[in-house]
Amino acid sequence: MPLHIYEGLSGKLITTILKPGRRSKQSDVASILKRLILQIREQWPETRIIIRGDSHFASKDLMDWCDTSAKKVNYITGLAGNSKLKSSAQVTIESAEREFKQYGKPVKRYHSFMYKAESWASPKKVVVKVEASAQGTNIRYIVTNLTQFKAKGLYEKGYCARGAAELRIKEHKLYLKSDRASCTSFKANQFRLFLHSIAYVLMHTMQKELFKGTELVNATFKTLQNKIIKTAAWVKEMKTKIKIEFPKYCPTKELQARSFQMLGMLVT
Numbered sequence: 001m002p003l004h005i006y007e008g009l010s011g012k013l014i015t016t017i018l019k020p021g022r023r024s025k026q027s028d029v030a031s032i033l034k035r036l037i038l039q040i041r042e043q044w045p046e047t048r049i050i051i052r053g054d055s056h057f058a059s060k061d062l063m064d065w066c067d068t069s070a071k072k073v074n075y076i077t078g079l080a081g082n083s084k085l086k087s088s089a090q091v092t093i094e095s096a097e098r099e100f101k102q103y104g105k106p107v108k109r110y111h112s113f114m115y116k117a118e119s120w121a122s123p124k125k126v127v128v129k130v131e132a133s134a135q136g137t138n139i140r141y142i143v144t145n146l147t148q149f150k151a152k153g154l155y156e157k158g159y160c161a162r163g164a165a166e167l168r169i170k171e172h173k174l175y176l177k178s179d180r181a182s183c184t185s186f187k188a189n190q191f192r193l194f195l196h197s198i199a200y201v202l203m204h205t206m207q208k209e210l211f212k213g214t215e216l217v218n219a220t221f222k223t224l225q226n227k228i229i230k231t232a233a234w235v236k237e238m239k240t241k242i243k244i245e246f247p248k249y250c251p252t253k254e255l256q257a258r259s260f261q262m263l264g265m266l267v268t
Contacts, residue, residue, distance in 0.1 A: 055078035079143040088113050
């Protein structure tokens with residue numbers, strides 16, 4: 001079970017760590033993130049760091065460390081629901097359901113409140129999103145220490161952007177085939193995962209740097225593989241250079257020639 005961690009704005013890969021097949025404890029995730037953040041802080045001592053993840057990242061150890069640390073670390077993660085959370089959100093739930101019943105149109109409501117689980121050191125800000133529609137009532141919770149922002153903005157602009165990471169995981173696992181772990185030892189499978197991660201870094205750099213300002217800057221890795229990497233070409237090996245000739249009517253010939261020029265500039 002690999003843990004994927006990305007920089008949320010650029011999509012750059014930070015690390016991929018293979019976890020045991022058993023369900024790992026939240027404290028395990030917390031220890032990984034704390035070590036990672038301390039290393040990042042060595043290079044960027046004043047940068048605000050916000051940890052964003054699903055409910056598996058809602059670790060007591062991590063939240064307590066972020067709240068008490070002098071490292072300027074914030075978090076916004078999913079939170080599994082329970083009866084106490086539902087009780088605190090009951091007014092919002094009933095209001096959304098009543099409005100949907102009255103007008104027949106889907107309703108979305110947000111509300112925030114302070115909540116303290118039994119194991120937590122202090123109360124945390126929890127945001128509930130309630131959606132009432134013909135499909136029923138959908139209730140989701142997040143927890144955060146970004147207390148200065150409103151509930152709707154925290155959920156829609158802060159938490160929902162986590163979906164971009166899901167797309168990056170898809171490219172890593174599906175298009176770069178990193179979901180295979182068929183070696184007989186854990187270390188070998190971790191090394192294999194690192195190799196796939198190197199491929200991700202190369203593909204992401206090509207996408208964002210070599211094709212900056214082109215239609216391929218936001219293309220999927222699959223598109224880059226099919227249009228750029230798998231293009232047929234004639235390779236001529238000469239005494240002093242290697243010459244690559246593309247088909248006369250290759251639709252991406254100009255983009256590929258430009259990328260080779262940029263690579264040449266980087267090498268020199």
